[in-house]
Amino acid sequence: MSGSAAVGPGPLTVALLRGGPRAAVKVAVLALHLRGAVAAGRPGTVRVSGPAVGRSSGPGIALERAVYGSLYNPAGIRELTERPRVRRALAELRGEAVAAGLLRRLPPHRTRAARHALRKLRASFPPPAGPEGLSAADVLLAVALHGDTALTVLVPRFTGAAGLTGRGGRQERGPSWSGGGEGGGFTGCAGGWEA
Secondary structure, three states: OOOHHHOOOOHHHHHHHHHOHHHHHHHHHHHHHHOOOEEEOOOOOEEEOOOOOOOOOOOOHHHHHHHHHOOOOOEOHHHHHHOHHHHHHHHHHHHHHHHOOOEOOOOOOEOHHHHHHHHHHHHHOOOOOOOOOOOHHHHHHHHHHHOHHHHHHHOHHHHHHHOOOOOOOOOOOOOOOOOOOOOOOOOOOOOOOOO
C-alpha cells in the first residue's frame, strides 16, 4: 500500500463515500489515535490523551479538528458524530465530495465516479491481514476502504476499548445519512451502496 495516501480521494472522503458520516468519524478518531492525540476512555468511549500534533492541512483536516475539539468530555462514536461541531465538519466534507463530483447533494448518493474510484481502490488495496509493513496513511486508507474488518485487524485493542465496533459502537451496515438514530439511512437499491 505504500504511497497510497497520495492517490485518489483522502481517507476521510473514502470513508464518507463507503460508509457515511459514522465511518468518516471513525477514521478521524483513528487518525488522531495514531498521532497520540486520543485514546480509549471509559469502556466504549474516546478521550483526549495529548496534543493534536501532525497534519495541519489537507482534505478532511476540519473533521479531525472538530472531533478533537468535541472531546471536551469522553464520548462514544454515536455521541461524537452528533455533536454540532462534528456535524458541521461532516457537512463541509460532504460539500467537498459534492464539489469533486463524488457525491450528489440530494438525495445523498455516490456518483458513478465515486463508485468507480472505490472499486479501483479496493482492487489496488485488498483487506489487510495485519498491521505489519503499513504506514499510518496506509492504515487509515485500509480502514476507510474496508471498515470494521480492517479496524479489528489493524488496531484491535483500541477498537474494542473505544467501542468503535461491536457492542460499544454499532457494526457498520451501510451509511446513515440521517445524522443520528438507527434508521433513515439509504440501504441500497438499483445499484446503491457497495459494501
